[in-house]
Amino acid sequence: MPTLTLKLYPSWDTQKSPIPPRSRLYNLEPIGIGTPYVESLTSYIIRLAEQHCITTRKLLIKEIAPFMGREPKLSNLRNERNESIGKILGVNRDRTATNGTGLMATNLVCAMSILTKRTDLHFLTLIPWEKVLSKRDLLRHERVWCPSCYQEWRDTNKSIYEPLIWCINVVQICPIHHHPFLSVCPHCLNQQLVLSGDSQTGHCNKCGKWLGSYRYKNGGVNKIKKADEIAWQLHVNHELGELIASAPTIISPINSNRISQTISTFINQAFQSNQAALSRAILVNQATIGSWCKGKVIPQIDKLLLLSHQMKIKLLDFLTTDILVFDNIVCGSSTNQAEHPKKSYTRINSERKQVLNIILQEVINEYPPPSLEDVAFRLKHYPLCLQNHFPELCQIIKVRHADYKSVSRQQKIQPILELALQEFPPPSFLEISRRLGYKNNSYLYRYFPELSRSISKRYQEYNNAIGKKKRELVCQEIQNVAQLLHLQGQKPTQRRVTQLLTKPGVMRNLWVRSYLREIQQSLGYD
Template sequence: MLTIEQLWDLKLPLIPPRSRLYHIEPVGVGTLLVESLTGYVARLAEAHCLRPGVLLERELASVLNKAYGCTNLHKIYRFTGALNGTGVMAADLSQALQNLTLCENLHFLTLLSWSKLLTSRNLLRSIRAWCPACYKNWYKTNQVVYEPLLWSLEVVKFCSVHKQKLSQQCPHCGHKNYTLAWRSRPGYCSKCEEWLGAETEIEFCTHQVISQAELEFEIWIATTIGELLAYTPSLESPLPKDRIAKALYAYIEQATEGNMAVFARQLQIPKNTLWLWCKGQSLPSLKSLLKICYCLKISILNFLMEGVESTNFFQTHRLPPTQVESKPRVNSKAFDADKVEQYLKTMLISNEFPPPSMEEVARRLSCDRRAIFRHFRDLCSAISAKYIQYRKACYLENVEICCKEVRDITLKLHNLGQYPTEARVSEFMSKPGYLRNKIVRAALGQIRHELGI
């Protein structure tokens, strides 16, 4: 029995800290299919019944006062892939979200832990990719539908679970999605907002047939990178930049007794490039690093974390032919200067509409564009100028159309009693990207001023 004195204890109870945003745990940390940071933003926005663009502007703009405007999706649409990467954008956003949600493991949803070893060159996609079968399976089994970090990497083309190519085009509207868009939502198209978990017959017919060797190589890439991502939480501290150089030196010594030329030739790498990697003066791209690991029959995780494996160098894997074949060179002897010159002059005075670009002209002539430019610099410049003038005229025409469209949309919203914000106006525009144009934005400001709002 409690005494009266105990019942009258007026001390305040210990209350744990409260987060500004919902404390939503990320999916799959420590697994091959760990969630991406951009996917986490989309899920967090959905939990608050907001668009990701609105969530970033309202909640993170005050926390992240950055010159590159990472909280304004209209400014960084093409660069949102970097939010999952190794740079300052990923570091700033993950830290800000950790402060707002009190989730302390959000940096594992990026590649920050491997920032000293992975160069940003061709590392991340700017266009969203997904596996329809994964979406479908998660939905049917009542699991969380999310965006794995693995899908955001440029080198990952296939799903390691279902062994099918990742999709990048909505089967309903035919549009591609940015990694993080204003209306992003896991499992749904950010353009038409239709479900992406069902593969339509049209999309199925567009899949290219590849060889068994190519398929095995692509599945190996997805699996070995997944192992690297799964190991990330176990990494006590970031690996030093010279880890790749030391590993390469060790394998060269073990495989070819220090003969760098033989090693480079067997792995189809330029000797000078390999020398720069071994000296630590440059880092190989993730794609190059994967090719080396595949040929050495070792995972990228073991290559970076463990010592040299015992292997017979001359019994290594060989890359699929399509992965190493080079573009055919143009036969300079077949270059007919008189024929090319006559065709260029004809194109310059023709009334063809739209006028072809120099790239198109070179394709029609089956010649290298650079070779044509070397022989006929003035004619090429004139054709390019004609094409640029046409593109500029088209752009100005589109701007004029969008200004009229913005005016009409603003009037309709005002008549409906809704304030014409940029977000609302862009939803009804045929080309919402033009709202970033200064002239179109000025048109929006002008009609607002006329309406007194």
């Protein structure tokens, strides 16, 4: 009888595998991330609503609004047509910010990320560049589109969407078909909101008709006819497209101080520290350029493009790279270069570096301590170049010069401020500032805060005492006039008292009329 052999099979793992968290809405993949034609956030919201077979209004109010802390009122839930997305996105021009760099875009991205479980939706806005792009005139206030792009995508069965680059204000022509965008529906002749409750991809949000066509009609945002204007717009499209495409690859944090440093370096090297020359070259006010160099203001997007074009560098490099040397610079007019010949500055080699090291060590012992700019001019080198090669020595020179200026201020200005505390009548602090040649008092408040506050306090106390004394004189005169009228058998009314006052205009003051009523009551009048 044959022996039976048992066969062992591999054991099964009967433990249930963990189920990953599910998203409330579809995990719809955005179009074109990492390319110049990445989808805008408003376009993504419209496409997501279409995927769920609901209106954009319903998606915003029922799903997105609660995560933004803006739930609709219960009274509005009964009638969908009465619901408004204005409380969520603002009205008209306020909705422009949905694709921008501010709080509106940030809150909307956070809400959409929670609902879809996607972590890349901020690339559908300009949030990655919030520290280096000015919000002023950055985005359009109305929706624009290219009808040829719509028609091509429809004919080739591609997803119809609105690229982020269409929303940027300085982009005026389609980067593919090279004709101006349309901003008015050719059917109902209405402009389109950036995002509305009835928005549909490729269709008018007023009449609902198709906006795509190969037949281009005039009615663009701006009619561009000249060849140089078209060439500049193509350059703008290329630069901004490269900027948008590189957003997912930017790892290091972007610092806005890099813009001011780059502009200052360019002015020092190309225009010999002459801001007026750059002002004439790019047709921008000199005071505005000064604010850029100090880091107080971020240039607008159109000015950034002009600056990068003038510097002959890419806009992406201008915003993300530390540039210390500009090569092959051609700037300014020929007349300016003839009147102000360019200084011959030498490069630093190893031998020159040793010599400069010895000279800078001797400069440290000079008195009065010179500024770093003076030392650089003396050595025929740029200050930034010296700082790059000799950071410690340059820092010592800057600190010694700053300390010397501080001591000079103390010796020159402090005695004048101390004498002002002894003057009578006390002068105002603004008057003291103008005596010293300053237009306002911010400089003195910065370096002499205690003395400045003492002078201001003394002047205010003196003015308060004078005002109190004047009030007492007015009250005494009103009391005398009222008693005189009372002795004559006449009621001291406001009109009669005013006619006998030395300065009748004081009766316009509320406290004067109140005091007169108190006197009338004390004399027995109602």
